[in-house]
Amino acid sequence: MKSLLWLVGLVALAQQPPTRILVAYHSESGNTEKLAQAVRAGAASVAGTEVTLRKTSEVKTDDILRSDGIMVGTPVHWSNVSAETKRFLDQVGNTLWKAKSNGDGKTAAAFCTGGGVSMGKEAARVSILSAFLTMRFTVIGGVDAEGYGTLGAEATTGPADPGISEKEIEEARRFGERFARLTRRLRSSP
Numbered sequence: 001m002k003s004l005l006w007l008v009g010l011v012a013l014a015q016q017p018p019t020r021i022l023v024a025y026h027s028e029s030g031n032t033e034k035l036a037q038a039v040r041a042g043a044a045s046v047a048g049t050e051v052t053l054r055k056t057s058e059v060k061t062d063d064i065l066r067s068d069g070i071m072v073g074t075p076v077h078w079s080n081v082s083a084e085t086k087r088f089l090d091q092v093g094n095t096l097w098k099a100k101s102n103g104d105g106k107t108a109a110a111f112c113t114g115g116g117v118s119m120g121k122e123a124a125r126v127s128i129l130s131a132f133l134t135m136r137f138t139v140i141g142g143v144d145a146e147g148y149g150t151l152g153a154e155a156t157t158g159p160a161d162p163g164i165s166e167k168e169i170e171e172a173r174r175f176g177e178r179f180a181r182l183t184r185r186l187r188s189s190p
Contacts, residue, residue: 016188018050019048019049019069019183019187020049020052020066020069021049021050021051021068021069021070021071022052022054022063022067022069022071023039023040023043023051023052023053023054023071023073024071024072024088025055025072025073026082026085027055027073027075027113028075029075029157031075031113032073032074032075035111035113035169035172038173038176039071039073039111039153039173039175039176040053041173042172042178043176043177044176046180048184049180049184051180056084059088061095064096065095065099068107068183068187069109069179069180070108070137071108071109071110071179072085072088072110072128073110075113076120076121079119079120079124080123080127081124081127085128089131089132092131092132092135093134102135103132103135106137107137107140107179108132108137108140109139109141109152110125110132111152111172112124112152112154113154113155114158115159116160117161125151125154129152140178140179143174143175144171145167145171150175153171153172154168155168155172156168
């Protein structure tokens with residue numbers, strides 16, 4: 001009987017349409033793009049998930065409307081999101097408004113890069129998450145290497161710690177995987 005139930009569950013999962021995730025990012029130096037690629041790889045590792053990776057300036061209305069989850073990456077500018085990232089968040093809100101829709105049933109997340117250890121990365125992620133909460137998305141955070149919850153993946157990229165480390169890449173990959181797993185689970189629940 002257990003085998004039959006397992007088989008029925010597997011068939012139902014196979015018939016379920018793919019969970020669509022949009023990973024949108026703004027990057028100037030290439031650091032946020034590297035983090036976005038790691039997030040994308042983690043999300044794509046979850047079976048039944050389709051992931052679209054786009055620069056925020058290249059995201060189309062259809063990308064937003066067909067996504068079950070949206071992850072946004074930004075460099076930190078003056079302890080906040082970049083102007084390009086803010087324009088993208090406005091685009092998401094405007095797209096949903098024109099479609100007479102909102103984020104109900106969809107998930108959202110944030111990740112970022114910043115020059116210093118404490119240079120506003122928390123504020124930038126909270127700004128993104130606040131916008132998505134206002135649009136009625138369900139927000140998903142990350143988990144660090146020690147098992148503590150985070151606002152999402154981050155990397156310190158200034159002169160004292162240039163580039164993206166393997167540890168930061170791995171955190172971003174785990175974050176993408178967690179986001180896809182939870183988005184898929186939310187989407188398939190009645």
